[in-house]
Amino acid sequence: MLKRLTVINFRNHKLRELAFEPGNNFIYGENASGKTSVLEAICLSLLCWSFRTADAGETVNFGAEQATIESQLSAGGEEMAACGRFRTLISRTGEKLVCFINGEKKNKADLIGLRKLVFFTPDDLQAIKAGPQLRRRGLDIGISQIDREYFRALKNYRRIIRQRNVYLRNCRGMADRMVLDAWDRQMAMAASLINERRCEAVEVINGLCREIMGQIVGRDEISVVFEQERAGWEYFYRRWQNEREKDLVRGYTGWGPHRDNVKIRINGNDARAFASQGQQRSVAVVLKLAEAEFIGRKTGCMPLLLLDDIFSELDGNRRKSLLAYLADRNIQVIITGTDRESCPSSERVNAIMLD
Numbered sequence: 001m002l003k004r005l006t007v008i009n010f011r012n013h014k015l016r017e018l019a020f021e022p023g024n025n026f027i028y029g030e031n032a033s034g035k036t037s038v039l040e041a042i043c044l045s046l047l048c049w050s051f052r053t054a055d056a057g058e059t060v061n062f063g064a065e066q067a068t069i070e071s072q073l074s075a076g077g078e079e080m081a082a083c084g085r086f087r088t089l090i091s092r093t094g095e096k097l098v099c100f101i102n103g104e105k106k107n108k109a110d111l112i113g114l115r116k117l118v119f120f121t122p123d124d125l126q127a128i129k130a131g132p133q134l135r136r137r138g139l140d141i142g143i144s145q146i147d148r149e150y151f152r153a154l155k156n157y158r159r160i161i162r163q164r165n166v167y168l169r170n171c172r173g174m175a176d177r178m179v180l181d182a183w184d185r186q187m188a189m190a191a192s193l194i195n196e197r198r199c200e201a202v203e204v205i206n207g208l209c210r211e212i213m214g215q216i217v218g219r220d221e222i223s224v225v226f227e228q229e230r231a232g233w234e235y236f237y238r239r240w241q242n243e244r245e246k247d248l249v250r251g252y253t254g255w256g257p258h259r260d261n262v263k264i265r266i267n268g269n270d271a272r273a274f275a276s277q278g279q280q281r282s283v284a285v286v287l288k289l290a291e292a293e294f295i296g297r298k299t300g301c302m303p304l305l306l307l308d309d310i311f312s313e314l315d316g317n318r319r320k321s322l323l324a325y326l327a328d329r330n331i332q333v334i335i336t337g338t339d340r341e342s343c344p345s346s347e348r349v350n351a352i353m354l355d
């Protein structure tokens with residue numbers, strides 16, 4: 001569990017030290033007090049990656065050259081490798097991110113899956129409102145944290161697609177069929193693994209979402225459906241063979257797992273088109289809770305859950321049952337909100353004010 005966080009010259013925080021407890025923590029403060037930044041610091045510290053920016057240099061306080069984030073993690077069922085002092089140095093320029101665990105320098109790959117983290121930010125609402133890309137991304141982040149094979153297959157698949165697309169674009173009708181054939185075989189192998197794991201994950205997540213939604217909002221029914229059926233590598237290989245002439249005309253790979261879609265329905269209707277604002281937010285949060293549960297069941301260790309601004313747009317009953325659900329789970333949660341009162345007082349919460 002995360003016990004303590006210290007940030008220096010990070011975003012608007014010159015120096016900030018926060019102490020967390022197991023179970024529910026609630027950080028509150030006015031707009032621009034730096035709540036989202038605290039969650040971002042935790043994310044950078046544990047994953048060496050920010051949900052907010054691809055350029056970590058941006059997070060260094062305007063008046064400084066370097067930011068420091070330090071997290072103190074204690075064992076609580078987690079693997080020993082993921083305990084102790086995580087220290088991240090961020091520079092405005094040059095090598096921007098350097099991470100240490102207990103004084104030992106680590107690279108990004110070492111941190112993947114080490115300390116599991118699930119976070120919700122209001123941007124995740126786009127995963128419900130927009131096209132399939134963000135839902136795919138959410139699925140990829142979730143599975144990659146617990147499955148290195150998946151992470152490798154995905155990297156491999158993306159690399160081949162990139163090369164194949166450059167080749168298709170440059171050669172079009174002149175492309176060498178033998179070269180494409182070799183790529184298609186490799187791509188099909190990676191694709192079938194990706195497909196298998198995505199199908200499995202969505203199936204489990206669908207069951208979990210139904211269960212959690214039932215506990216939080218009894219009358220709304222949710223379903224999460226993966227649109228691509230389970231298929232072996234031969235299926236992918238054959239399909240790319242059949243699509244080849246079209247790909248040669250298009251100049252890119254038009255079909256494959258990079259186009260997979262996950263559909264989310266609420267009470268039988270597409271959530272994207274028919275859910276209300278509060279329903280969309282509930283669905284987006286429930287998806288994250290299901291992801292956390294999925295990771296917990298797969299690894300035997302619940303991830304740290306970061307929920308940025310989840311209470312706005314939710315009515316009092318939804319807030320209460322959401323918090324009660326969280327309090328029932330053996331999970332550490334950090335929630336943010338603008339007002340102390342927005343967090344129901346029905347459950348035990350460690351409230352932290354940012355001023």
Ligand SMILES: Nc1ncnc2c1ncn2[C@@H]1O[C@H](COP(=O)(O)OP(=O)(O)OP(=O)(O)O)[C@@H](O)[C@H]1O
Nearest residue numbers: 011012031032033034035036037058059060061062
């Ligand atoms: N590199 C930086 N240096 C200094 N300040 C920054 C930097 N980057 C962002 N800020 C400022 O930090 C402040 C805190 O932003 P943050 O998004 O964390 O606030 P918040 O508490 O989540 O607000 P809200 O309630 O509106 O979501 C903002 O005023 C932002 O402009």
Ligand SMILES: [Mg+2]
Nearest residue numbers: 035036037309
């Ligand atoms: Mg915020």
